[in-house]
Amino acid sequence: MASLLQVSDLQTHYVSFGGERIIKAVDRVSFTLEEGQTLGIVGESGCGKTTTCLSIVGLLPAAARIVGGSIEFAGQDLARLSQREMRRIRGAQIAMILQDPMASLNPLFSIYTQVAEPAYYHRALRGRSLRERVRELLNAVRIPSPMLRMREYPHQMSGGMRQRIVGAIALAGGPRLIIADEPTTNLDVTIQAQYLDLLKELQEKTGVAIIFVTHNLGIVARMCDKLAVMYAGKIVEAGSVRDLFTTPKHPYTKALLGSMPKLGSKEKLLAIPGQPPDLATLPPGCAFHPRCPEALPICACEEPGEVRVDGSRTARCWRAEPQINDPAKEIHAAAAGN
Amino acid sequence: MPPLLEIEGLTKHFPVTIAIFPRKKVAWVKAVDGIDFAVASGETLGVIGESGCGKTTTSKLILLQESPTAGTIRFDGQDITGLAGPDLMRYRREVQVVFQDPYSSLSPRMRVSEIVAEPLQIHTSLSREQQHDRVAEVLDLVGLRPEVARLFPHEFSGGQRQRIAIARALVTNTRLIVLDEPVSALDVSIRAQIMNQLEELQQRLGVSYLFIGHDLATVAHISHRIAVMYLGQIVELADALELCKKPLHPYTQALFTAALPAHPDEKRERLTIAGEVPSALAPPSGCRFHPRCPQAMARCSVEAPTRKEVAPGHSVACHLY
Numbered sequence: 001m002a003s004l005l006q007v008s009d010l011q012t013h014y015v016s017f018g019g020e021r022i023i024k025a026v027d028r029v030s031f032t033l034e035e036g037q038t039l040g041i042v043g044e045s046g047c048g049k050t051t052t053c054l055s056i057v058g059l060l061p062a063a064a065r066i067v068g069g070s071i072e073f074a075g076q077d078l079a080r081l082s083q084r085e086m087r088r089i090r091g092a093q094i095a096m097i098l099q100d101p102m103a104s105l106n107p108l109f110s111i112y113t114q115v116a117e118p119a120y121y122h123r124a125l126r127g128r129s130l131r132e133r134v135r136e137l138l139n140a141v142r143i144p145s146p147m148l149r150m151r152e153y154p155h156q157m158s159g160g161m162r163q164r165i166v167g168a169i170a171l172a173g174g175p176r177l178i179i180a181d182e183p184t185t186n187l188d189v190t191i192q193a194q195y196l197d198l199l200k201e202l203q204e205k206t207g208v209a210i211i212f213v214t215h216n217l218g219i220v221a222r223m224c225d226k227l228a229v230m231y232a233g234k235i236v237e238a239g240s241v242r243d244l245f246t247t248p249k250h251p252y253t254k255a256l257l258g259s260m261p262k263l264g265s266k267e268k269l270l271a272i273p274g275q276p277p278d279l280a281t282l283p284p285g286c287a288f289h290p291r292c293p294e295a296l297p298i299c300a301c302e303e304p305g306e307v308r309v310d311g312s313r314t315a316r317c318w319r320a321e322p323q324i325n326d327p328a329k330e331i332h333a334a335a336a337g338n
Numbered sequence: 339m340p341p342l343l344e345i346e347g348l349t350k351h352f353p354v355t356i357a358i359f360p361r362k363k364v365a366w367v368k369a370v371d372g373i374d375f376a377v378a379s380g381e382t383l384g385v386i387g388e389s390g391c392g393k394t395t396t397s398k399l400i401l402l403q404e405s406p407t408a409g410t411i412r413f414d415g416q417d418i419t420g421l422a423g424p425d426l427m428r429y430r431r432e433v434q435v436v437f438q439d440p441y442s443s444l445s446p447r448m449r450v451s452e453i454v455a456e457p458l459q460i461h462t463s464l465s466r467e468q469q470h471d472r473v474a475e476v477l478d479l480v481g482l483r484p485e486v487a488r489l490f491p492h493e494f495s496g497g498q499r500q501r502i503a504i505a506r507a508l509v510t511n512t513r514l515i516v517l518d519e520p521v522s523a524l525d526v527s528i529r530a531q532i533m534n535q536l537e538e539l540q541q542r543l544g545v546s547y548l549f550i551g552h553d554l555a556t557v558a559h560i561s562h563r564i565a566v567m568y569l570g571q572i573v574e575l576a577d578a579l580e581l582c583k584k585p586l587h588p589y590t591q592a593l594f595t596a597a598l599p600a601h602p603d604e605k606r607e608r609l610t611i612a613g614e615v616p617s618a619l620a621p622p623s624g625c626r627f628h629p630r631c632p633q634a635m636a637r638c639s640v641e642a643p644t645r646k647e648v649a650p651g652h653s654v655a656c657h658l659y
Contacts, residue, residue: 044525086612158614159389188388190611191554215526216600218555241602261559262600264582269559271534272527275495331506 239313384561440499
């Protein structure tokens with residue numbers, strides 16, 4: 001059976017100054033997602049994770065263009081659909097949850113109107129059945145007394161409740177894929193835990209696939225099955241969450257894991273020197289090499305290709321290449337011997 | 339030796355008014371309600387809590403941006419509420435602050451040298467050359483090259499700006515820095531850099547930190563002791579490692595279950611608390627946590643628990659202990 005979502009070699013560029021300046025925000029990104037699975041996309045700001053998501057839902061800003069690759073979703077290539085065709089997919093098949101619930105809710109419309117809209121357009125529900133659907137959705141996201149609450153407005157809700165309303169809107173069209181772009185960044189710790197538990201529960205009930213965009217590896221450890229680590233527009237390592245957390249292959253993944261403070265430990269954090277590169281002036285070779293503690297001479301001149309480490313695991317690093325890795329090990333062994 | 343900063347019964351109530359004229363006070367927001375803690379010199383005290391728990395108000399009270407409704411703040415054994423003149427200047431010189439967002443806390447129209455030297459102009463009588471040398475010295479301390487002094491803030495990334503803010507806080511031989519969520523606006527890889535830098539500076543200069551945050555792992559990593567706040571009160575205060583090993587208050591326990599795992603295989607119980615933080619306008623009677631507490635007893639809704647020591651250096655405000 002084909003995957004629910006198969007992104008292959010996706011390239012999204014921002015073009016400015018009449019084509020003189022090209023920023024490769026998403027550079028040959030590939031991943032697949034099955035029904036009911038959760039994929040985490042992790043990276044620092046400006047690594048292209050949000051642009052990847054916006055490419056999937058067809059909501060790129062005017063300056064951005066998909067210049068290559070394909071986004072196969074349930075047998076259709078989303079990259080080639082017109083806006084009119086995309087409109088039938090957005091909300092019905094693919095829904096998005098954004099970071100700031102206050103910005104994604106309209107302050108002038110009641111909760112009912114906003115939750116009902118996707119069901120009205122995509123499920124063709126009217127009248128009593130529409131009201132019943134909204135009640136069910138609000139119940140599902142645990143809004144107390146939904147019949148009363150649906151008449152209220154966003155400003156009457158707390159931050160956690162607003163984000164749950166956004167979740168209800170996302171579910172209203174009965175989507176097969178939800179893209180959640182840092183949905184809990186603005187929430188308090190206990191509210192965040194409640195929200196994550198809720199999403200997990202809804203996923204078990206409805207079998208929806210979720211793409212979780214975040215910079216928080218803790219959320220990935222709790223929520224996701226698969227993980228893609230992005231750096232400077234590329235996926236530098238991808239695989240199952242357990243594999244990546246246990247035996248990270250790419251130095252960037254290792255560094256990200258090392259820079260996470262662990263509860264109850266005073267171990268010095270592994271800081272990554274320098275800062276994420278500007279996509280307009282990428283260093284030659286591997287984009288990570290100036291900050292990489294394990295850089296080889298080759299890293300500065302030639303870009304590493306994607307290496308299949310084992311099974312479904314891939315890494316973009318010269319160290320992961322078998323023919324490079326072996327002599328390096330010997331050098332290390334020799335150094336250790338001296 | 340008395341602790342560097344000592345806080346006793348600190349309280350701040352904000353009035354809620356309706357109508358412009360006559361101005362009528364209808365209620366009080368009890369932002370901070372009778373908290374006690376102390377910070378020794380060279381120590382980091384972490385303050386953790388959810389939004390609305392009063393952690394920022396506490397920092398404002400310490401920085402004299404708000405005046406307390408009741409209670410005392412003693413710095414170096416001296417009550418700071420009545421400070422004036424040179425004593426007040428000395429206090430302001432020795433207590434500095436680093437804010438959360440380095441994009442809004444640095445003036446975009448001042449060069450780094452002016453930003454970092456401003457406290458020197460106000461508080462010292464150093465000559466221009468001496469100021470210049472001191473600026474270069476602190477920039478070096480926070481890991482920036484002295485050449486950056488002539489640049490403007492927009493030329494720096496978030497992490498570097500936060501370093502500039504730390505340099506400004508350090509420049510007057512500071513003894514206490516209030517760090518109000520100094521790393522939450524930064525990228526993950528930069529966070530570790532700043533945290534390591536802060537720890538290194540403390541070891542070198544012996545400065546004390548009051549580290550305010552909401553991320554348990556971050557606060558626990560950098561702090562020696564941690565105070566857990568809930569609705570304007572400290573519910574538990576203990577040594578950081580002890581608190582991680584043996585959280586006593588049900589709210590602290592809930593914070594730990596809500597904390598995100600460091601590895602997918604990490605075992606975790608389901609979150610035990612439901613609901614959200616109630617409004618500080620009408621805090622629940624008795625123990626403020628009782629409506630959300632899984633272990634609440636009849637007594638909890640009537641009688642407010644006082645914080646008492648259950649083990650050396652570990653105090654908790656809960657009827658269970």
